Amino acid sequence: MEEKSLFDRNIELLRKNYPRLAELVEACPDTATEELDCQIVNGKQSTVTVNGIQLTSRHDVVLQMEQMCAELNPAITTVDVYGHGLGDLGNYLLDNFKQLNQINFHILNLALFKILLSVVDFPLDNPKIRWIYENDQWEVKVPNVIYYPEVLMCDEQNRMLAEHLEGYLDLSYAMDSFAEEKARIIEQIRHNISYIKNGQDVTKLFNSAKGKKAVVIAPGPSLEQSVDKLRLLAAEPDHVFIAVDTASKFMHENNIRIDYLVSIDSRITTDVICTEVGKDEKLVYSPSIPESFIKLFDKRYIFYCDSSMYKQFDEIKRHGRLFSSGTVAHCAVDLAVRMGMSDVVLFGFDFAFSEEARHAGYDSKLGKLLMILDESDEVEVKGTNGKILKTSKNFRYYRQDLELYIKQHPKVKFFNASKTGAFIGGTLNYD
Numbered sequence: 365m366e367e368k369s370l371f372d373r374n375i376e377l378l379r380k381n382y383p384r385l386a387e388l389v390e391a392c393p394d395t396a397t398e399e400l401d402c403q404i405v406n407g408k409q410s411t412v413t414v415n416g417i418q419l420t421s422r423h424d425v426v427l428q429m430e431q432m433c434a435e436l437n438p439a440i441t442t443v444d445v446y447g448h449g450l451g452d453l454g455n456y457l458l459d460n461f462k463q464l465n466q467i468n469f470h471i472l473n474l475a476l477f478k479i480l481l482s483v484v485d486f487p488l489d490n491p492k493i494r495w496i497y498e499n500d501q502w503e504v505k506v507p508n509v510i511y512y513p514e515v516l517m518c519d520e521q522n523r524m525l526a527e528h529l530e531g532y533l534d535l536s537y538a539m540d541s542f543a544e545e546k547a548r549i550i551e552q553i554r555h556n557i558s559y560i561k562n563g564q565d566v567t568k569l570f571n572s573a574k575g576k577k578a579v580v581i582a583p584g585p586s587l588e589q590s591v592d593k594l595r596l597l598a599a600e601p602d603h604v605f606i607a608v609d610t611a612s613k614f615m616h617e618n619n620i621r622i623d624y625l626v627s628i629d630s631r632i633t634t635d636v637i638c639t640e641v642g643k644d645e646k647l648v649y650s651p652s653i654p655e656s657f658i659k660l661f662d663k664r665y666i667f668y669c670d671s672s673m674y675k676q677f678d679e680i681k682r683h684g685r686l687f688s689s690g691t692v693a694h695c696a697v698d699l700a701v702r703m704g705m706s707d708v709v710l711f712g713f714d715f716a717f718s719e720e721a722r723h724a725g726y727d728s729k730l731g732k733l734l735m736i737l738d739e740s741d742e743v744e745v746k747g748t749n750g751k752i753l754k755t756s757k758n759f760r761y762y763r764q765d766l767e768l769y770i771k772q773h774p775k776v777k778f779f780n781a782s783k784t785g786a787f788i789g790g791t792l793n794y795d
Contacts, residue, residue, distance in 0.1 A: 375481065377488035385498070389477065389481070407422030408423045411425070411450065412480070414513075414517055425452065432511075440463065440507050441466070442466040442467070442507075443507050445509045446472060446529055447472050448514070449511050458492060466493075467493045468496055469496065472518040473519045474497060498521070503771065504528050504529055530760075531760050550673065553651045556653075559666060560683070561680065564665050566665045577707040578603075578703070578709065579598075579603050579605050579711065580607075580708060581594070581611045581711045582610075582696070583610045583712050584785050585712075586784045589783070593711075594620050597709075604700070606624045606696050606700055607624070610632075610636050610637065613636070622645045625648065627648075628692045629692060630654070641660050646664060647663070647665070650667060650668065651677075667684050667695070668685050668686075690758065691762040694762070707777050710779065714784070715745070741757050742756065747785065747786060748786070760786075770790035778790060780792070
């Protein structure tokens, strides 16, 4: 009797333990696998390169796994592994983390997994190891181990997950960037102590708009194509318009009402905001913004961002919190939800660049200034139209944190009106 090939043995194990995954592997077209140039390369040990990218170390794979797992708590009971390498990490984890009872391997490229089934003896029948491919889970779980080469070669099914993984790996970049600003922002807040003591609290707005619909406006380039739609919605009395500060010029220049303008930026200037205020326009602000901007408004509500940085000011006066993970757009969305609106339509939430601009409504000189971007900060994201768009790491963080926020509010319907911006997980198309 002819001995079964390694691929056949692996497929049998998949059919037995992961029937749906086996179906997907067998249905994976040859065209997908042919796009991957897989080669065995040798050093002190052997590994596989895919389109020139090496999956694991070819000199000391044990040392590599030690480094990958160095920050894991020895007492963990479960861990998520993004990518799979050559399959040896499963046994390494079980040998070295004695309380571990579940390892979730997330397959990031089905065609690659199919190819490797012919050369790798994957642990497909170990009850403590689970193999995952087809799901809509793009939230990065912790504790985790990440095979970065496989993040780079993810398939279309996993593009969103891969973007979140890259953002997770770059988190230290974002934290370092913010740390430089923190001291200056705190000093600005201290300058606005009188507003903290006497300001009307944002919680007065909470649950004040139940039954109405929120239109939340950010200044992404797609906003330029939304003027007619916004004007129609502005005529509807049951629609509440909440705009971020940098969208104010665009809104005023196009004679579109703003009910609530939200601002947190300590560096906000008249170059990017409108100094005219509508009759019924109300400012919802963090005390981190310049006093000159606060003074423009007669009607205003103060809030603290949902950040530990504001805890010290609770001793002066406690104020309501709004969610923010670095951008005022988060605060504007959270305000809509806390006001009790269960339908939230996002305009200009592009989180990506068009060929000409990062923001809508600015002249060419300022538009070019806003487009300045270090090459090391440029990344690619999936667009709502299926195209790959360029954006910055910060914009990608902001979008990813908005996606997590949306996931935490399942009773609210979020609609994305941008047809040319980044795809936002959890949103519905808006026509």
